Amino acid sequence: MLIEFDQAVVSAAQAQVLRGVNLRLTERRIGVVGPNGAGKSTLARLVNGLVLPTAGAVRVDGLDTRADLKAVRQRVGFVFQNPENQIVFPIVREDMAFGLKRLEPDRARREARIQAGLDALGVAHLADRASHSLSGGERQLVALAAVLVMEPALVVFDEPTTQLDLRNRNRVRDAIAGLPHDALVVSHDLELLEDFDRVVVVRDGLVAADDRPGAALRWYREHCS
Ligand SMILES: Nc1ncnc2c1ncn2[C@@H]1O[C@H](COP(=O)(O)OP(=O)(O)OP(=O)(O)O)[C@@H](O)[C@H]1O
Numbered sequence: 001m002l003i004e005f006d007q008a009v010v011s012a013a014q015a016q017v018l019r020g021v022n023l024r025l026t027e028r029r030i031g032v033v034g035p036n037g038a039g040k041s042t043l044a045r046l047v048n049g050l051v052l053p054t055a056g057a058v059r060v061d062g063l064d065t066r067a068d069l070k071a072v073r074q075r076v077g078f079v080f081q082n083p084e085n086q087i088v089f090p091i092v093r094e095d096m097a098f099g100l101k102r103l104e105p106d107r108a109r110r111e112a113r114i115q116a117g118l119d120a121l122g123v124a125h126l127a128d129r130a131s132h133s134l135s136g137g138e139r140q141l142v143a144l145a146a147v148l149v150m151e152p153a154l155v156v157f158d159e160p161t162t163q164l165d166l167r168n169r170n171r172v173r174d175a176i177a178g179l180p181h182d183a184l185v186v187s188h189d190l191e192l193l194e195d196f197d198r199v200v201v202v203r204d205g206l207v208a209a210d211d212r213p214g215a216a217l218r219w220y221r222e223h224c225s
């Protein structure tokens with residue numbers, strides 16, 4: 001999948017959050033790192049059109065996020081930094097079923113996919129739980145399962161491991177590694193990105209470094225700590 005940022009600018013009330021990002025990403029595993037407030041989440045949100053560029057353009061497989069938002073959303077799944085925003089239905093299973101309804105109209109097959117999706121992340125036992133009763137880490141895993149079950153061609157992750165204990169963090173790492181499709185992962189968990197294909201360092205609203213993980217993470221450690 002090709003992700004293109006073409007002089008993409010995002011302006012907020014007072015300042016520019018992103019100040020002209022140019023990127024052409026084709027790798028299967030792309031990491032994004034940078035200091036707090038650098039613009040990483042904003043950059044991630046541009047990819048599926050949750051945020052639209054104030055100037056410039058963002059394209060996914062040639063589809064402009066502004067002109068072809070619906071088509072972009074079908075291709076790009078997004079796992080939020082704060083999964084509270086993501087789980088809307090009272091019961092986990094219902095929440096996952098809602099997204100999947102159009103894609104899998106057959107009820108039995110839909111249920112099987114949901115079960116398999118939860119199972120893959122080790123949280124099948126949560127299927128009938130009240131969404132609000134989940135712990136932070138459980139919610140993060142369920143939100144991830146809900147996105148993966150839709151089988152998007154590209155999955156964007158914003159801090160997928162922040163609330164997870166070591167075991168669940170490794171589950172998410174393995175889930176990302178095993179994804180059949182592409183992934184763009186924003187993370188402060190630098191180890192998670194070490195075997196990725198490419199890492200982009202965002203600093204102060206710009207791409208400050210862009211390289212193989214070894215070199216990019218070294219640059220980040222040297223310049224941003
Ligand atoms: N809609 C908005 N209005 C005003 N300011 C915004 C808006 N969106 C983002 N910002 C600001 O832009 C900056 C970048 O935000 P962003 O969430 O992209 O950072 P980040 O790199 O993901 O940081 P973190 O590592 O803390 O998650 C922050 O200073 C944030 O407050």
Ligand SMILES: [Mg+2]
Pocket residue numbers: 040041042081158
């Ligand atoms: Mg962020």
